[in-house]
Amino acid sequence: MGRREYLSRLALGRSPFETIDRRNDGSSKQADDGESTETEGSVQSMHGTQQYNSKGRPINPTTDLRNAEMRTAQNSVLELVGVVERRERSEHSSEMKFRYIHHARQTVLAAEHETGEGIESLIQLLIAPLTTWWSDCLIQRCLIGLYPAEEPFASIVSSMWQTLRIGGFKGTYSVLVPGLIPYVTYVIARMCSEALAEDVIRRLSERVLRQTLPIRHRKRMLHFLELTEAGLRLLIDGALLPMVYYATAQQIGIAPAYPLLPPLQYHLPWSPNSFHAFGWKPLIGLPLLRSISSPAALILGQTLLHIESEEGIISSTDLTTFRRPSFGELPDVPKTPTIKDPLGWILFQTYGLRRKVVEWCGWTIVPSANAPSLDAKHEIDVLDGNGDGTDGNLRRHRSTALARLPAQHLAAHIDSFLERLVLLPFECIVLRAVAVSCSNSSLPKTLEALAATPTLPGPFGGWISQALHSRSTIASVSAQANKVGLGLILRLTMGTLLCTGVAKGICWIVTIGGAEATLATSCILRIRLSIRKIRISSIVTSQTFAAVPPQSFSAYPSLFRRRLLPALVTALAVPTSRGRDLFALLSHALDPRCAARMNRVQEGLQREGKSCYKRGDYKTAIGHFDRAIGRAPSVQLLDNRAACHEKLNDLPAALKDAKRAIQFQNEDPTGYLRAGKVLFRMEKQSVALEIYAHGLKKVKHIGQGYELLRKVHGELTTQLAPPTSVDPLTVLPRELAELILGYLSFQQRIAISRVSKQWSDFIRSSPDLWQHLDLSNPKRKVKTAFVSKAINTARQKLTAATLSSLHDFDKVLHALLRHCPIEQLTLCDTGLQSQNLVEALKKSKHLKSLRLDRGTEIGPTTFAQVIQVCASTLENFQCTLARNEEFVSICTKCERLNTLKVTLTGDVSRHRTGRAPPIAPVAPGLGGELLPNLHEFTPNLQSLTIHDKKPRSLLHSVLDLRNLGGLERLDLELPFDSAHQLVPPPSLVHLRFVNTLNTGCANFFKDSNFNYRKFSLPQLQSLEVAVPWLDVKLIDFFLSGYPELNASTPREARESLSKLKELNLYALSVSPDGLGALLSLPRLKQLLKLGLRPSSVCDDNIADAITETLPSLHTVDLSGTDITGVGVKKLLRDSNLKNLVVNDCRYLGSDAVAWAREHGVKVAYKMSSSETGGKKVRY
Structure with a gap:
């Protein structure tokens, strides 16, 4: 153990001369065997004393720590080389994968749910009403007793079928959809009227809110506006009662199907044939019931009852505590109401019956015993278990509107059937009142109505009163009741089977069909996204009228207003502004957000x-x-x-x-x-x-x-601002700040001077920032006071000025030239008169550059006067010359003039001689020499530009510039007919030659004797030629160097010619052979830029000619050619190309452009043609 310290230093990377910390911290570590080493109960002693863990085993904390560090290091190395992976990272990857799968599943389910809602809207709006309309009409006719009691129900249906089969369009309309046209007319008229009324009330309310009135007066006025709105709605309903009455009469078979709409006299109150003459007559003589027994009062009450119940003022939800669960939420089955709530008891019985039928069809509802233990946070989660749900083995699954669509429609039809049975007496009273009133009126009637008029029962009493006086009437009443029951069963059966079948079919198409249903699904989704979802309410009256469209004339206006019309407004593209305004008004009125209370x-x-x-x-x-x-x-x-x-x-x-x-x-x-x-x-x-x-x-x-919003915005802005926000102009040195502001334009400096007073003072105190007074393109006219401040601020450092849109040009120009050493002056849109301009320029003593742009045109006489006034100092002169008389050359010697640019506007002269014909054009220097003796008056001219923007005729003058030995740049846009009209000097370095004639110039280099004219340009480096339909081979005449150059010319003379760096050829006739012959010339071997926009068709063959002859080329412009991706690939093959311009190349794909950009080439590609371009997609 004597070498343990030395070996530990080597193993752990310590220096042999570093002391080891011998302290024992006593913390519990993880041993090799995986057991925990605890310090509690162990022997705490100095170094060298044996230690034991809780199990009595000898341990060494230092060894355990070293082993743990070594394992950690080994795992880190293995993880780095990719052999192992940390458990936490693997779990994170699995969790992310699970989240992605979950998100994908939720996306698919959400799309399916949206599709189901769209299909539901389609069925509810179109399929269900149109298919059940005729059965509802049949039920209504049976309710009023239109058919004889002895006629069987099958015979009635058979006669309707015969009418439908042989009656043509008229018979089809009278059987399937009687009263549809007046009903739709009523809906549209009511929507437009309510929209106009709501818009007027809204505008008046906004006006009241803007006024500074006391709160009490404001509340009174708003309350008055609410009452006015209610009155207007009532007035609209009363005014549209004739149309509702006529539609009801057609549905019950009293009024004929044609004419589709009643005549105009029917609506006028003062007409004897008006609805108001018989529609308000009471049908009962009792004093208390007399005012409400008329057909108009009953229909109006029915309409108002539905409207108020829909808005919540008179609602069955206030009469009962029963709540019916919907299919779109987690089912919460209510308990059975007590007998103290009769309406709730009736609703619960209908719900129980509907629940049994739905469960029998396969839709399981969770019992109330299991409902409290379920998580109700999911919006469209349902539970599916066994048939009775008693064992509690429930399985949660995701249900969408598309999956529950058939069961939902089945339940809706059952609900409407049961609730219609409850309200059948009230419906019978309304329909009989209309039938009796219409039979006694002057309106046209059907044959069935005329035959049944004597036997039509009254709305109050009817069969009951007859049955009390006759025993045979009981049998007829029973027969009529049987017909009504059979009609109700027929409507329930047909509506349920048809809507369920359509729902099943559409679901199958969407689920199985795939691509075939894409268009239909997208249309349905478009309708669904543009409308507001109707919530299935548990209101008795609301559900009854919504489920029975023919006898109710207030349910479908709401459905149409909320569903169909917004979808049509969204789907239709209205081309005219008047149509857009109308649809915008309807959409604004139909939007529920316009409701003020x-x-x-x-x-x-x-x-x-x-x-x-x-x-x-x-x-x-x-x-x-x-x-x-x-x-x-x-x-x-x-x-x-x-x-x-x-x-x-x-x-x-x-x-x-x-x-x-x-x-x-x-x-x-x-x-x-x-x-x-x-x-x-x-x-x-x-x-x-x-x-x-x-x-x-x-x-x-x-x-x-608004004040609160501004307050929180300011507080958050202050909170997000840096803790030490300082003004840079107060911290930076003045020289550095002026250097930074020098990169900005004059307009930008004026704009940032409005940031603060300190910035404005700093900018106004720096004369170096006011050296160029640039007033070009102002938003409005510049005041004279601003120019005066600029003159005072610049302090004799104002040397350049660009003037445009001033209030007083004469005053400003005189002040600038008198007080400032102006060296550069540009005038745009001044409107100055010629004499005033010349008088002002007489005060200029330092003017070196004068530019007169469009809007400050001068005549040839003024041109000569300006040259004469500024001849001693002028170096650069650009002007726009109005061609109202013959152009005279410069007649004043200008020693310093080195740049001259003249632009001819082409305006026809107003003052003509009597001999000149009225349509004769006036060309500069007709029949003579253009700019004669120019070399005598401008000996140091280096750049000459002459542009004729609107040529009226050919230019017959000759432009001879041979004596201008210092001319290096020549830019001409003139209507030359032949190359013999131009004699350029041999000193030219840059030449731009544009023929403004629109006709072909194939013989441009030939004279009358068919001799070719060549130009002597040995120092030329940049050439741009635009001659319509000129053969590209003839460009060699510009590059010959010396006209006498031929095969016998010495090699030294040939090599002394300059090498072109830039060549642009426009509007020429180009062929691959001719282009190859041109580009193979020795003067083009070092060409760097090539522009080619020919007038003829050029394809990928020109790419071969370019790449084979121009190895040093780095910029190519092939805009307007027929080059494709193949040609682009040829251009980039073994070349040094860096820039490529391919605008308006119709056969070039974006993939080729992307490929070229991936290879490091800067490509300019855009299409200006409307045929190949399209609208920008913003995302």
Whole structure:
């Protein structure tokens, strides 16, 4: 053991000269055998004394520690080389895999659920009403006694079938959908009227809220507006009663199916044939019942009863405590109500019967004994067990709307059948009142109605009073009752079988068909996403009228308003602005968010939820808020439910409700405040700050909500700001700050001067930042006072000015040239007169560069005067010349002028001689020489640019520049007809030659004797040629160097020619052979940039000619050619290409562009044509 310390130093990597810590910390370690070494009960002694564990075994803590360290090191090495994996990481990987599978499954189930809801909406909106309409009409006709008592029910159905088979379109309409057209007309008219009324009331309410009125007066005015809205709704219902009456008469077979709509006199109150002349007549003489016994009063009461029950003012939920569970939630079977709740007892009996039928069909409902032990947090989780559910062996599975669609429709039809039986007497009274009134009116009637008029029973009494006086009437009453029962059974059977079969078929198509059902599913999902889900209510009246569409004229307006019309508005693309405005008005009125008040039931549910929230019972409060939101959601209800979720620490659910509140009404600050608070608790402060900022943009700048939103936004901004926020201009040295601001443009400096007063003072106190007064492209006209401040700030350092859109150009220009040493002056859109410009320039003593852009056109006379005034100092002169008279060359000697650019606008002269024809164009220097003796007046000219933007005719002048020995850059855009009109100097380095003629110039280099003209340009390095339909081979005439150059020319003369670095050929006729012959010239061996936009068709063959002859090329522009991906690959093969421009190449795919970019080439690729391009997809 004498070498233990030395060996331990070597094993653990310590130095032999390092002392070892001999202390024993006594902590429990893990021995090799896996047993725990505890210090309690062990012998604590100095080093060298044997120690034992709790089991009496000898231990050495130092050895155990060293062994543990060695195992850890070995595991780390094995993990590094990939032999083993840590248990924690493996478990994490398995958990992530499980989460991914779970997320994928939830996504599939969510898509299936959305598909089921869309199919449900389709069946509820179209299939169910259209298929059960005729059976409902048959039941109604049996209720009023339209058919004789002795006629069998089978005979009635057979006669309807015969009419349907041989009656054509008229017979089909009268049997299947009688009264549909007036009913749809009623729905549309009512929706539009209610939309207009709600919009007017909303605007008046907003106007009242904006006014500064006392609270009492404001409440009175709002209450008055509510009463006015209710009155308008009642007036609309009363005005539309004739249409409802006519539709009911057609359904019960009293009025004929044609005409589809009643005449105009039928609606006018003053007409003798009006509905109001007989529709309001009472059908009973009792004083108490006289006012409510008319057909109009009964229909209006039926309509108002349904509307009020839907809005919660008169609702069966206030009369009973029974709640029917829906298929979309976890079943919570209620207990049997007592006899003190008769309505609840009746509903419970109907529910029990429906439950037995549904369970018999295979849909298991969980009994109440097992319901409390289930987790009810899942929204669409259901439990499926044995038939009776008594053994408690329940299996949870995920159920979607698509899976439960057939059973849900079966239950809905059973509910409607049973509830219709309950309300059958009231329906019978309404229909008989309409039948008797219509039979006694002047409206046209059907043959069945005329035959049955003497035997039609009255609405009050009817068969009962007849049965009391005649024994034979009992048999007829029994026969009619049998017909009604058979009709009800027929409707239940057909509706159930048809809707269930359609649901099963669609489910099978969606599940099995796959690709065949993609289009239908997407359409259904589109409808589903654009409408609001209708919550299945347990209200007796509401469910009854919603389930029986023909006799109710208020259920389907709500269904149509909430489901069908928003889907049509979303699906249709309205092309005209007038149509868009109409649909926008309808959508605004149909949106439930426009409701300004909640109903009594909602207020009660909200009060119960708030009281539960105060008591701390947050789950119960969420249940109350869910029921209230199911009726009609509002921002306040969503915020209340989000607060409950926040208390339960369910932050994602709270954030979801907050986002829904924002989407519901983006001008209400409540949703933004709640979302920001939840995001702050989720430690997403930056996102919360963005939510607050977005809310400040949307919320109106009035009220406490906006102030609170601004307050929390400021507090969060302060909290997220750095602890020491300092102004950089106060910390940085002045020289460094000026250097940084020097990188900004003049407009940017003026913009940042508005940050603070300190920044403004700093910028205004630095004359170096005001050397260039750049007023180009201003948003509005610049005031003269600003220019005066700039002159005073610059302190004689203002040397450049760009003026545009000033209030007083003359005053500003005179002040600048008088007080500042202006060297560079640019005038844009000044509108200055020629004489004023010349007078102002006379004051300039340092002007070196003068630029007169478009908007400051001058004439040739003014051009000469400007040159004469600034001849001693001018070095750069650019102007836009209005061609209203002949262009005169420079007649003043300008020793320093080295750059001259003249742009001809092409304006036709207003002052013509009498000999000139009225349409004769005026070209510069017709019949003479263009710019004669230019070398005498501008001996140091280095750059010359002449552009003719609107050529009117050919240019017959000759531009002779041979004597300009210092000219290096020449840029011409003129309507040349021949190359003989241009004589360039041999000193040119850069040449841009553009022929503005639109006609072909194939013989451009030939004269009248068919002799070719060559240019002597031995120093040329950059060439751009654009001559329409010129053969690319003839470009050699620009590159010959010397006209007399031939095969016998010495080699030294050939090698003395410069090598071109850039070549651009536009609008030429290009062929692969001709291009190859051109590019093989010796002067192009060192070409770096090549631009080729030919007028002829060029394909991938030009790529071979380019790559074979130009090895040093690094930039190529092939825009507008027919090159494909094959050509791009050829260009990049064994080349030094770095930049590639392929704009508007219609045959080039994006994959080839991506491939080229992957190989390190910078590719510019965009399509400007509308045929190949498309709308941008923003994501």
